[in-house]
Amino acid sequence: MYVSTKIVGVNVTRGKVREFFDNIALETILKIYVNESYYGAFLLTPDMLKEFVIGNLFSEGVIDSLKDIQKIEISKDIARVESTRIVSELLKAKRNLVEFSCVAGDIGELAAIIGRYRVSSDIMLNASTIVEVFRTLHERMPVFRATGCTHGAALLDERGEIDCLAEDLGRHNAVDKVAGFALLRGLNLNRYALILTGRETPQIVLKAARIGTPIVCSFSAPTLGAIKLAKALGLTLVGFVRGGRFNVYSHPERIRIDFTSRQSL
Template sequence: MSKEITTSQNIVRYNGQSFIEEEDDIAVESALTIMVNGEEFATMVCTPSELEELVVGFLASEGMIRAFQDIKALHIDVETGFAYVDLVNPNKVEKDFHSKRFIGSCCGKGRQFYFQNDVKTAKTIMTRFTITPEQCHKLMKQMQDGSSHFQQTGGVHNAALCSSDGVVISRSDIGRHNALDKLFGYCLIHRVPIKDKIIAFSGRISSEVLLKAAKIGVGIILSKSAPTNLAINLADELGITAVGFIRGKGFNVYTHQDRIQGLEYKPVQTSCI
């Protein structure tokens, strides 16, 4: 059983000349509380879809599990908004975590534990997998065209796990970090090989988004938007190729340019006057 991910709302739309009353599709925002070994671990605000993937990916991202097999039991009560998780190692929560957490839907605000376990869980990426500029544009377009949820509501972020041939799996959520956790959970549950995969992402590449990509283990992240300076620093340090502003015919490559075929990177020369 799953909740509806959209709802209808009567609105008044202005079309530039007049006001029109009509019905509009709105993205649903729902709370999910994760109970781990009987203890309240986190409450997140999310789109109520692919919740098993979300829980698994979130726990892996926070260092609670390394593989899907580390979970002894997982039950999600959609109606009450609770996920009940039993870990194989029952001492993990008590040993490593000391406070309840609330994860909002907006870019990490309200996350009391930011960077707490990133050193343990972020991977340095060593893959030599490369893609062409044409593939960068193709994958971004496939990710955007395939998001019916965004096209219906305009209120969600999209993330897609891709191979060089196309989108493997795509997920949407009101929280961009949630969309990435759903991808991570999918990979763990289905044991998807990561070394030749790419993430296409609809939003800006923040430090949190970059760290999520590192924890998943991909070497290339594509976005139609911009990265932050901290994200660029982390991408450089963790060996990830960050590509932003994929719009029209162009894009910007910020780090590890050697994974983009045909790009002969030369540092910008400055002249002294």
């Protein structure tokens, strides 16, 4: 998912100029058609394309399970999906409604959607598990290590094991690849936390709720819209997992504090 290309490196502090080969991330375009209708065009890192297509339809609420897909064909830059579901403009309108309304803070208007996607899970994660998984996350991302240019997403179970890790130039795409990978393997996403390297936005929170992961954790920060939406959807939002600490922005009841010296200010 990367190529080696010649570049000029300038080291100002050491007073050196040299030419060398460096690894550069590749991107490709994938146009998706569902039941002959144009669904969208996506710029993404060219791997896990089938997982991406399935995961995107799932995380955007177009399909509810693998059963809703009859056939997928991917050739070059086009993916054709046959689905039993009717994919109409309504779905796109709904998606936009959610993105925009949660930004504007008008969660009330979204009652129907929140009712449908509200997460419910008694999964508990140890605080130490969350810290530990982020300590080694970048080491497990080969394209990031080669290029420094990708976001990562993965699933984390209660024992602290990472599964379904995906990388992509786009943080939404990485989540979709994970979702599709998990769906193809029949995982119960209700028992996993979604872990990310990218920022937590309303769109990411909604994707997590739609695929059913009750906890989202990231290196990065959430926006206010993401926090509002996570609260409304019953989702645990954890951010800024760095240097042995993290913040919990909503529904902290799923985080088990597994250290003895506890202090509340």
